[in-house]
Amino acid sequence: MGISQTDDLVFQFINHMAVTFSTLNPFMRFLSEKAEYLFYLGIIVYWFTRIHKNRQMVITTLFSACVGFGLGSILSHFFYRDRPFVHDTVNQLIEHSANASFPSDHSIGAFVIATGIGLFHKKDGVIWLVLAGLISFSRIWNGVHYPSDVITGAFIGVISALMIYQMVHRWSVAYKCLNVGIDLYEKIEKKIWINYKKDRSSNLKN
Template sequence: MNENLFRLINDLGKQYTIVNPAVVFIAEYTVIFLAVAVLIFWCTRVNQNRIMVICGSFTFVIAEIFGKIAGKLHSNHQPFAELSNVNQLIEKAVDNSFPSDHTILFFSFCMTFWLFRGGKGAFWILLALLVGISRIWVGVHYPADILVGAIISIVTAFMVFRVVPKLSIVQKSLGIYEKGESYILPLKKDNYHG
């Protein structure tokens, strides 16, 4: 089933070659967009946005650890290294592709953004799904690599969202950081929101 679903998605790249450049861009370069978005959220200097970025970072680190454990329990190489006639559209070193690190990264942050932003966060879930599907389309991951990476991240994001914002050490550390930041980059009085 895993291989059949892979073929179904990966073969779309052979049928709809006109879409391939867009899919390659999503698979390879949306990570830059995600990094810029995280930076922008942090630089707004809004406490809620910063807690959101902290939670996303915690989620990613914890989900990666769970991902590495999952990778010890099961491993497989990328589809292009194991199957014939794969439509491989990007270069990738051959290693254990289970679960997908790319998917863990995107679902860690995008799920966190959705939890914090509610209906406004739907865009981020869509982005994470597109990135996951794109990694299958370009031939570097099986659907199971994506699915397990997404599940690990989603479960971790829920746990972190429930726990981390309530931790006094997180609030205190952020307060200390913001005091130091205000000495270096003072806020204008009319822009200060408390």
């Protein structure tokens, strides 16, 4: 049995769960359509903790995401693949345009952020990686991706995060630029906050 046949059989097995375990469908739709916003919210929350290590993590992770999505875009052009619902009858639970299926952008994004967080905070990373896995699984369940799409996307996300993390921490110039950028931002942030408090105090007095 070839890889393509195995991929299709695994897809059919998981996608049919939407019929067998239909009570889970609302949860799976949430994972596919909304759960990615939890990652965006998480990145924002980590940034505004105003902890230097967290800000290093956020910037490193965002650079990793750029690399990951760039690699995914290149692969999708060289190895174009239609989505499962284009040629076959599947249990499609969410709306999706009939664009490239390989690799999964959702998997890239979820795993690059989860791995980026895990490299700085191991315990937090486990939680985010579990969520990334659930999102990827839901994309198959809902009929918009094949297993190989999400597996490749996850691989790209993890490798991109590891690569940028290693580059930043082993290349002194990159590490210095990262910290200089954060320090500059924090000086501007502090100045804005001081001016805000002055203006607020002045308005209260008036």
